[in-house]
Amino acid sequence: MKTDLKMPIIGFMHSPYREKFGIPRQPNLVQVESYVEMQAPYNDALAFEGIEAFSHLWLIWQFHDNKNQIEDQQTASTQQNNKFRAQVRPPRLGGNQKIGVFATRSMYRPAPIGLSVVQFKQVKKVGKSLRIYVTGADLLHGTPILDIKPYIQYSDAVPHAQSGYAQDEPIRKTVLWMETAEIQKAELLSLGLLQPQIVQELEQVLALDPRPAYQDDPERIYNMRFADFDVSFKVDLNCVYICKIVLLHTD
Known part of the structure; x- marks a missing residue:
């Protein structure tokens, strides 16, 4: 039986999520x-003929930034057996309760593969680049894309499905800008360095409270990189307070 499977990388994700901290824990929680910037030879527009008839797509991708990421695909089977974690601690359960890895979407899996359904926007040619624009992705910037498939409503949607400990959407908190951050935001907007769309997306991300579930100190200041900005914030029971937003050097 053949056990070594090599999969091509057809493209790379370009997203405002520049670090794992802050990425929504499921797709479509934040719009x-x-x-996806397609790589040759998969950057052929003919390969996407007819895709505009579908509202949503499946992205199949690789967890590429794990600390225990397997580097050598030729010895993957041996390494996976040595590093296999039968149980993990899902953030949704507070990070304290263990559950079987195959009952979770944990990134620490035998095969570091993820699956996300996203809303399709358009196929766009930008110079020599072919880009597939989507909304709702939960992928780190630079994530390798292994495949793209259309979402089929009648078979992929299961209205009465049971989702265990993740049956309900996470509660969203109110996002407030503190005085210093409000001044910084206004200045960046006036200079054209910050776009209103980025502000809206940032607020959606923070409303989900990206902190680890076991951290609940309302005075602790957290830092998160989003797009080209470093954002400081703190969280209490009901609100997320943005303390500072600073444009990072992107050269």
Whole structure:
């Protein structure tokens, strides 16, 4: 039986999520726009003929930034057996309760593969680049894309499905800008360095409270990189307070 499977990378995700901290834990919780930049020879527009008839797509991708990421695909089977985690601690359960890895969407899996359904926007040619624009992706910037498939409503949607400990959407908190951050935001907007769309997307991300579930100190200041900005915030029971937003050097 053949056990070594090599999969091509057809493209890379370009998104405002520049670090794992802050990425929504499921797709479509935040309507952030991003795009897949296709790689040759898969950047052929003919390969996407007819895709405009579908409202949503499946993205199949690779968890590429794990600390225990398997580097050598030729010895993947041996390494996976040595590093296999039968149980993990899902953030949704507070990070304290263990559950079987195959009952979760944890990134620490035998095969580091993810699956996300996203809303399709358009196929766009930008110079020599072919881009597939989507909204709702939960992928880190630079994520390798292994495949793109259309979402089929009648078979992929299961209205009465049971989702265990993740049956309900996470509660969203109110996002407030503190005085210093409000001044910084206004200045960046006036200079054209910050776009209103980025502000809206950032607020959606923070409303989900990206902190680890076991951290609940309302005075602790957290830092998160979103798009080209470093954002500081703190969280209490009901609100997320943006303390500072600073444009990072992107050269």
